[in-house]
Amino acid sequence: MWPYVIRRVLATLPVLGVVAVIVFLLLRLSPGDPAAIIAGDNASADDILAIRAQLGLDRPMLEQFLLWLGQLLRGDFGKSIYLSRPVLGLIAERVEPTLALSLSTMAFAIALAIPMGVLAAWRAGSWIDQTIMAVSVLAFSVPVFLIGYGLVIGLSLSLDLLPVQGFVSLTEDPVAFVRHLVLPTVALGLVYTALLARITRATMLETLNEDFIRTARAKGLAEPRVLILHGLKNASVPIVTTIGTGLALLIGGVVVTESVFAIPGIGRLTIEAVLQRDYPVIQGVILAIAFVYVLVNLVIDLSYTLLDPRIRY
Amino acid sequence: MTGLAVSQPVLVVEGLRTEFATGEGHPMVAVDGLSLYVRRGETLCIVGESGCGKSLTALSILRLLPRPYGRIGAGRVLLDGQDLVQVTEAEMRAVRGRAISMIFQEPMSSLNPVITIGRQIAETVMVHEGLDWADCMDRALAMLRQVRIPEPERRLQEYPHQLSGGMRQRVTIAMALACRPRLLLADEPTTALDVTIQAQILDLIRDLQAKTGTAVVLITHDLGVVAEMAERVLVMYAGTKVEEAGVEELFDNPTHPYTRGLMAAMPHLGGAGGGRRRLHEIEGVVPSLMARPAGCAFAPRCELATERCRREAPPLVGIGGTHSVACWVTAGEGVLA
Amino acid sequence: MATTAIAAADPAVDAVRRRPGLLRRFRRYPLPALGVLLLAALVTSAIGAPWFAGQDPFEMNVVDRLQPPSGDYWFGTDAYGRDIFSRTLHGGRVSLVIGVAVAAASTLIGLLIGVVAGYFRTADAVLMRIMDGLMAIPGILLAIALMSLTRASLWVVIVAITIPEVPRVVRLVRAVVLSVREQVYIQAATAIGTNFPRLMLKHILPNTLAPLIVQATYIAASAVLVESYLSFLGVGTPPEVPSWGNIIAEGRLYVQIAFWNILFPSVFLALMVLSINVLGDGLRDMLDPRLARRL
Numbered sequence A: 001m002w003p004y005v006i007r008r009v010l011a012t013l014p015v016l017g018v019v020a021v022i023v024f025l026l027l028r029l030s031p032g033d034p035a036a037i038i039a040g041d042n043a044s045a046d047d048i049l050a051i052r053a054q055l056g057l058d059r060p061m062l063e064q065f066l067l068w069l070g071q072l073l074r075g076d077f078g079k080s081i082y083l084s085r086p087v088l089g090l091i092a093e094r095v096e097p098t099l100a101l102s103l104s105t106m107a108f109a110i111a112l113a114i115p116m117g118v119l120a121a122w123r124a125g126s127w128i129d130q131t132i133m134a135v136s137v138l139a140f141s142v143p144v145f146l147i148g149y150g151l152v153i154g155l156s157l158s159l160d161l162l163p164v165q166g167f168v169s170l171t172e173d174p175v176a177f178v179r180h181l182v183l184p185t186v187a188l189g190l191v192y193t194a195l196l197a198r199i200t201r202a203t204m205l206e207t208l209n210e211d212f213i214r215t216a217r218a219k220g221l222a223e224p225r226v227l228i229l230h231g232l233k234n235a236s237v238p239i240v241t242t243i244g245t246g247l248a249l250l251i252g253g254v255v256v257t258e259s260v261f262a263i264p265g266i267g268r269l270t271i272e273a274v275l276q277r278d279y280p281v282i283q284g285v286i287l288a289i290a291f292v293y294v295l296v297n298l299v300i301d302l303s304y305t306l307l308d309p310r311i312r313y
Numbered sequence B: 001m002t003g004l005a006v007s008q009p010v011l012v013v014e015g016l017r018t019e020f021a022t023g024e025g026h027p028m029v030a031v032d033g034l035s036l037y038v039r040r041g042e043t044l045c046i047v048g049e050s051g052c053g054k055s056l057t058a059l060s061i062l063r064l065l066p067r068p069y070g071r072i073g074a075g076r077v078l079l080d081g082q083d084l085v086q087v088t089e090a091e092m093r094a095v096r097g098r099a100i101s102m103i104f105q106e107p108m109s110s111l112n113p114v115i116t117i118g119r120q121i122a123e124t125v126m127v128h129e130g131l132d133w134a135d136c137m138d139r140a141l142a143m144l145r146q147v148r149i150p151e152p153e154r155r156l157q158e159y160p161h162q163l164s165g166g167m168r169q170r171v172t173i174a175m176a177l178a179c180r181p182r183l184l185l186a187d188e189p190t191t192a193l194d195v196t197i198q199a200q201i202l203d204l205i206r207d208l209q210a211k212t213g214t215a216v217v218l219i220t221h222d223l224g225v226v227a228e229m230a231e232r233v234l235v236m237y238a239g240t241k242v243e244e245a246g247v248e249e250l251f252d253n254p255t256h257p258y259t260r261g262l263m264a265a266m267p268h269l270g271g272a273g274g275g276r277r278r279l280h281e282i283e284g285v286v287p288s289l290m291a292r293p294a295g296c297a298f299a300p301r302c303e304l305a306t307e308r309c310r311r312e313a314p315p316l317v318g319i320g321g322t323h324s325v326a327c328w329v330t331a332g333e334g335v336l337a
Numbered sequence C: 001m002a003t004t005a006i007a008a009a010d011p012a013v014d015a016v017r018r019r020p021g022l023l024r025r026f027r028r029y030p031l032p033a034l035g036v037l038l039l040a041a042l043v044t045s046a047i048g049a050p051w052f053a054g055q056d057p058f059e060m061n062v063v064d065r066l067q068p069p070s071g072d073y074w075f076g077t078d079a080y081g082r083d084i085f086s087r088t089l090h091g092g093r094v095s096l097v098i099g100v101a102v103a104a105a106s107t108l109i110g111l112l113i114g115v116v117a118g119y120f121r122t123a124d125a126v127l128m129r130i131m132d133g134l135m136a137i138p139g140i141l142l143a144i145a146l147m148s149l150t151r152a153s154l155w156v157v158i159v160a161i162t163i164p165e166v167p168r169v170v171r172l173v174r175a176v177v178l179s180v181r182e183q184v185y186i187q188a189a190t191a192i193g194t195n196f197p198r199l200m201l202k203h204i205l206p207n208t209l210a211p212l213i214v215q216a217t218y219i220a221a222s223a224v225l226v227e228s229y230l231s232f233l234g235v236g237t238p239p240e241v242p243s244w245g246n247i248i249a250e251g252r253l254y255v256q257i258a259f260w261n262i263l264f265p266s267v268f269l270a271l272m273v274l275s276i277n278v279l280g281d282g283l284r285d286m287l288d289p290r291l292a293r294r295l
Helices: A002-029 A034-039 A045-055 A061-073 A087-122 A127-141 A144-158 A174-207 A211-218 A223-245 A247-260 A266-275 A279-307 B003-007 B054-061 B089-095 B117-129 B133-146 B152-156 B165-177 B195-212 B223-229 B247-252 B257-264 B307-311 C002-009 C011-017 C022-028 C030-047 C084-119 C121-135 C139-147 C154-190 C196-232 C244-254 C260-287
Strands: B009-020 B028-039 B043-047 B070-079 B100-103 B183-187 B215-220 B232-237 B240-246
Touching: A002 A061, A002 A279, A002 C121, A002 C139, A034 A045, A087 A127, A087 A174, A087 A223, A087 A247, A087 A266, A087 A279, A127 A174, A127 C260, A144 A174, A144 A247, A144 C244, A144 C260, A174 A223, A174 A247, A211 A223, A211 B100, A223 A247, A223 A279, A247 A266, A247 A279, A247 C139, A247 C196, A266 A279, A266 C139, A279 C139, B009 B054, B009 B215, B028 B043, B028 B054, B028 B070, B028 B215, B028 B232, B028 B240, B043 B054, B043 B223, B054 B070, B054 B183, B054 B215, B100 B165, B117 B133, B117 B152, B117 B165, B133 B152, B133 B165, B165 B195, B183 B195, B195 B215, B195 B223, B215 B223, B223 B247, B232 B247, B232 B257, B240 B247, B240 B257, C030 C084, C030 C260, C084 C121, C084 C154, C084 C196, C084 C244, C084 C260, C121 C154, C139 C154, C139 C196, C154 C196, C196 C244, C196 C260, C244 C260
Parallel strands: B043 B215, B043 B232, B100 B183, B183 B215
Antiparallel strands: B009 B028, B009 B070, B232 B240
16 A cells, blocks of 8 residues: 555656646747746836846756756745745635635535436436436536626625625634635536536446446345445546546636636636736746645545555555 | 145246337337246246346346336236235335345356445345344354355455455355345356356255245256256246246156257266256247247247247147146147157 | 458447438437537527628727617627627637637647657657646646736637647547557557558547547537636737627626626527537537547
């Protein structure tokens, strides 16, 4: 077990390294002078030179990369050009809303998608299945802002049930925290729900055709037990894998959702940074999020042993 | 065994008709008008080539036909007089695994790979007898001992992939017998196993049957298994019963041309090792259930077939004792072979 | 001889060869058929926008600003008094171009890299690590970063959306190439004298075609959605271009008083993405049922 864990952890290093190279090259390989772009249209030649020096763009490429990598390894993600503050600090300030929204969305989606997928597979081909699948493909296609503004107009503006936008910290007011999360969670969650419902249905469909399901029924077990204990547990590996890879989709949606609901999270930080050409912030956000993505998928990989005893390392 | 127990069958199937919806109007008939019975402590073997409907007969008895296409079109399945075709799904669940158990052909795939052996046996007990979990696990342990699995305490905590094929089939038997069923349906229980293991498993089933008095319906295509296990034999062809007799009568006096074909394909019966061979040496193939011939289903492959055989399906007629056969040609000729 | 055996053994290839009547397919796959009809309607409305729209999408009538839908303005007007019906139809053109261009570009690039990765063992390790790295960055985030590098234009949007989509195609193609490779090796051993690379190529295309078409469809749907997200966030198509995302981004300021500003372009967007996805599902079921598990 442990040798595998170590191997698996080490295997993430090249991926993170590649991410670092990609992020590094983004700025350097872009057409035009990045320093000029960052400085903006009204910048003087001196401003551009200053920015170039600040970013180290005047040095040889390899030296730049090694310097930058060295900083990263020391946990120094650089400084915001616009705010002159460490990027990591900026990210830390904005992490709570994004984390809260992502986690609540995952919980919402998983709670909704798995019963949907199981039910659809259980009654494959029936009207229940067809309805669930039609709803899924619809949910997968509707843009976040259509659902978001629809909910805002329907529930907040007309009925005044929930706050229209914004975010309240959990430590500040837990009730307001939850109330502010409801609409963004639903708006963002539907896409992820659709994705998970589809994979759940597909794997359950396969599992329910297995001989051991017939055995379970022949033992006189009730259908819920057959489906959940015998079916879902066997189907769990692909579902959990999709929860992990779907994170990329989820994070993309978070950026849009934060914008729709004016949530001051990392997505908003990114957009602000892009509009201000605050390149170190953009780099830092991408690196941080890629790191989280790789980490989550690593944990999921390692969890397979718990889900399926046949997987041994 | 008391006279009453002998005369009263545990299971009686009358005129069972199993159909599959095809989406093209009329359904496909997989089992057609099948009747059978089995008494306490008795073993009935159902023999036939694959696709003849023998497995579907067992699944029909348990009402486990594949959804949503399979269904029982007609007939009665009487378990101690209660018609299982008519009971509710909840009542049926109480029958499955408790009054009637089933073991399947593939011990590799019929156990759940992600649940320990102990839990898989114990959950049957828990569902049917509502005991404490600890008591259920005790029963599971006792069952593993009964099916002679070495180191049962350790096996309890293991997963199916950690066991050999023979051991797994012992586990499925332990699971099937955990609630002391009145009837055990065994669908090709030894087909997937090595020859030496086959004999052990058959011995085990026979031993446990003697101890518990359970009735056994054993489905097989292997006449060696039939000779070893059966008291009575039912030969199926293309969804219908073509011949039924006591085991000795059948081997001494096979009457239906199909049964004779099966026997002929098995050269040294009773010789060393049982001389088991697959039943595919008869010329031709089983007709598709979609394109069943008008007359006798076996007629296209039958050397003795007459015009009448092709036109009209033969009824099942008694030819002495409990021996009955469905054939226009050989039913009348008496004991000749 | 052996060649046809391999090709025929593959149900995907088989399915492409057998072509039942169009009507039968329609009946058998009603949902994809509806998707195709809806998509055809949307494409027609987009291509024919200059003729159907009636009004200039850029013409401002400040007197008529933020008018609700009416006989004159079917979908109402925006803050500058521009006709939203006309803008929405024209917005379809942008989405159409982006959907088609991104699907084509990412499929072609992905096919190329995938074949190289599947064929050359040494390149494989490097290329796949790069793909893993790209996949670790959420697509929209990468696109946003790419957009920030240079002045926005339709072409930059296409490039920015294409790059994150490439790894998915590469993985698909590579998987097919590797499995074909196994088959071809066996075959090459028996049919000595055949040119191995040529044999490979002959099998790669037929085997990748079905899954690639399906994947390209899904990518087109995703690209249309991502473009609208980028524009909505203000980092996409140049704001003067009436793309659906831009119309919605402008309209969001008036969502409380003039919801039609975002409703109609959003619905058109949703319908286009939906119809492409439904088409993709239908193609997947028709061309390669096994693909359902891989995606």
